[in-house]
Amino acid sequence: MSNETLSPQAVLRPPLLESTGLNAWYGTSHVLRGVDLMIREGETVALMGRNGMGKSTLLRSVLGHVKRRTGRVQIGGIDMSTARAHAIARRGLSYVPEGRGVFPNLSVRENLLLAGQPGVDGKQAWTFERVLNTFPRLKVRLSNGGAQLSGGEQQMLAIGRALMTNPVCLILDEATEGLAPKIVQEIWQVISTVRATGIAAIIVDRNYRTVLEHADRAIVLEKGQVVVEAAAADLLADSVLQQRYLGV
Known part of the structure; x- marks a missing residue:
């Protein structure tokens, strides 16, 4: 959902979720390196990247589950950088x-x-x-x-x-991992239904082509940094970027 398709009211309001300069560590391992993330009301974002590139850590950091982190996290324009996980959940993020x-x-x-x-x-x-x-x-x-x-x-x-x-925002980490094809189809149908109700979403899934088909925008991580941010349709049509950052 680009700014062109967002309502004027949604564009003027603060982002639903925004992180700025987010860094996170597990022990001595520096996993996230200055990640900026923005989700607007009603927008579905595909969070992508190969295994081990920091997708789950980014989600857990935004939600307050990772203890050692720096940077800023805002929900609806309210600074939640030091808030605990339960306080962040009460702002409408469901994981x-x-x-x-x-x-x-x-x-x-x-x-x-x-x-x-x-x-x-x-x-x-x-x-x-x-x-x-x-x-x-x-x-x-x-x-x-x-x-x-x-x-x-x-x-x-x-x-x-x-x-x-x-x-206000549904966060799905590995939405269809390990599920039978028929169940996978049902899950994506439900995601489409939820998306149509106006609930924002961040989706991680191994099948990058399918998740791109169900998203407005895509963010790709490599080694804990954002390397691609584009309309989902544009990334879906770009086989070179897919192979570079998403292919096995």
């Missing part, structure tokens, strides 16, 4: 981590209801019933524990749980 992170000993119903809350605007568009209608497979698994679900069902539950928080 589906790699590995899904469902509660294995809680039922599907409990996993969903535990997360239910109004959004930062006080509205609750994503209700328990709406999530079940979006993920019909979960309807027949309501009493099953998280550990009893297939990988695809766990991912559906993780996304459904994130939507129950009524986020």
